[in-house]
Structure formats: structure tokens, C-alpha cells
Amino acid sequence: MRFPPGPVCPKCRSANTEIFVSEGHGNVYSWIVVRHPIPAEVYASEVPYVVALIDLDDGTRMPGNIIDCEPEAISGGMRVELLFKDVTDDVSLPQFRPAL
Structure with a gap:
């Protein structure tokens, strides 16, 4: 499994791939807190925000923002759930x- 999906497997180059639907639950692997937006004139109202790598339960690692949570409350291994904006x-x- 990989994210983002592609037309061939990056390891064996096989085109025999299929798409599956993830359950969307996982654990925080790593994260950063963005406090200095670039460009500032575009993202100044967004800071601070968190960008994280999430180890999904179905075996892939996926990047995304963590929302509905203060940056200081985030920890490695924290359970999260996926949604789309x-x-x-x-x-x-x-x-x-954060997972409910």
C-alpha cells in the first residue's frame, strides 16, 4: 500500500495495482507545528497549525494536518481519524x- 497512489508499484514496477478504501484510523508518527507561515500574507490567520505523518492501521503512512486539537496536546502514538476538507x-x- 502507498500514498499517494500511482500507476505502478515503486518497488517492483508492476502495473497490477488496485485501489482500496481505508478505514481512516491511525497513530501520529511525527509532526511539526508551523508558527511562521510562508507566505505570511496568505497564511497568517492559519498559524499555528500542525502537519503530521500518520501511520494508518491498514499499513500506509499518510501526511495531513491535525485539526480540532491544540498543538501542545499532540503526542507520538496519539489515535486520530481521517476526514477530508x-x-x-x-x-x-x-x-x-483526535479519534473519538
Whole structure:
């Protein structure tokens, strides 16, 4: 399994791939807190925000923002669940929040 999906396996180069639907639950592997936005004029109202790598229970590691949680409350191994933020009609971004 890999994210993002691609047309061939990056290890064996096989095109025999399939798409599966993840349950969307996992653990925080690593994270950073962004406090100095670049460019500042675009993202100043967004800080601080958290960018994390999440080890999903189904075996892939996926990046995304952690929302609905103060940055200081995040810890390695913390359980999270996946949701998507619609940015445009064609683009949705993965985000995670603490698991309920």
C-alpha cells in the first residue's frame, strides 16, 4: 500500500495495482507545528497549525494536518481519524482529528 497512489508499484514496477478504501484510523508518527507561515500574507490567520505523518492501521503512512486539537496536546502514538476538507469542487485535502 502507498500514498499517494500511482500507476505502478515503486518497488517492483508492476502495473497490477488496485485501489482500496481505508478505514481512516491511525497513530501520529511525527509532526511539526508551523508558527511562521510562508507566505505570511496568505497564511497568517492559519498559524499555528500542525502537519503530521500518520501511520494508518491498514499499513500506509499518510501526511495531513491535525485539526480540532491544540498543538501542545499532540503526542507520538496519539489515535486520530481521517476526514477530508473540500478546497474546491475538484480538490479535497486529508486532515486528521483526535479519534473519538
